[in-house]
Amino acid sequence: MSSSPLLSELIEALRCLPGVGAKTAQRMAFHMLERDRNGARRLAERLAVAVERIGNCARCRTFSEEAVCALCASQTRDRSLLCVVETPIDQLAIEQATGYRGQYFVLLGRLSPLDGMGPRELGLDLLAQRLAEGEVHELIVATNPTVEGEATAHMLAQLAHAAGVRASRLAHGVPLGGELEFIDRGTLAHAFGGRQAL
């Protein structure tokens, strides 16, 4: 295909990135070789190090190169609040957007028996153990508002109730800046049903 076998191999390897097809991979490879070899060298190094050293936190399961992540080890975070998210990306989104100062638990997925994601895969035994410790007073369920996310939320609520811990769920409704006209029916019905006093 190309006049350089190494280049063809690089283009093929770039396709492991999500959303990158043949054309984009070509463009990326040529761009790096022509204009940004230092960036490419740095990317290669950091990728190798990240894959080698990043594992999961033993306490909250998020990505971490330490046995227990900095956030779990922190003495300044409120240990009575535990927010459950599906992925480390969701955790990052909450950290960046809100002033939440509690701790997290990352499911690394959502309940989906067909994909082999059950309570064990989501680390719910670890979560039950954490709740049994007695430090947590509120479990904030921040799974996505999808069918699987809702099923997961339901199971998490049961888990919390069994441990005598209060469970809460992120509010659903009209997003800021959204226009009623363009919002899907489910969201609108939810927002209407959950209307609050002015």
Next chain:
Amino acid sequence: MSSSPLLSELIEALRCLPGVGAKTAQRMAFHMLERDRNGARRLAERLAVAVERIGNCARCRTFSEEAVCALCASQTRDRSLLCVVETPIDQLAIEQATGYRGQYFVLLGRLSPLDGMGPRELGLDLLAQRLAEGEVHELIVATNPTVEGEATAHMLAQLAHAAGVRASRLAHGVPLGGELEFIDRGTLAHAFGGRQAL
């Protein structure tokens, strides 16, 4: 930002890829760590090898890990035809789309004095030398139909004429599957002026 410094560094490094912003870089990093560590490992290796070993062909300037690329070294390509393109991507596009069996010369840019791209940067001395060898009978100019590409084409034509070599240019006109209604005026005027006998 994230609970893992190595992860933050990886996300930052991914932004050297063209068209990849902060959100996409996050998504790529999480995807690789969560679902495709083997792919990430392979990408890191191939990237490192490519940056280290891929240079430019001494004859046509395309990317190659050999001193002279396979295409230039090939005995089965017609040495009387030389196609000049701006980038290795353009070369690949012509290889994939056409049945062209001649050789190439890659400018690695286009004439653009403001960006410091002059005749020297485009390797025109190397091209003049190649034409002077006497093997080439036709110089096929396949620069892009932009202002800079046209200026480059003009200069290439002068170079060819000076060496007594015939120069030709890719045909401009209505693209296949295009509708006249939606084609820009310049292209339409070109296609009209260059109409051919039926």
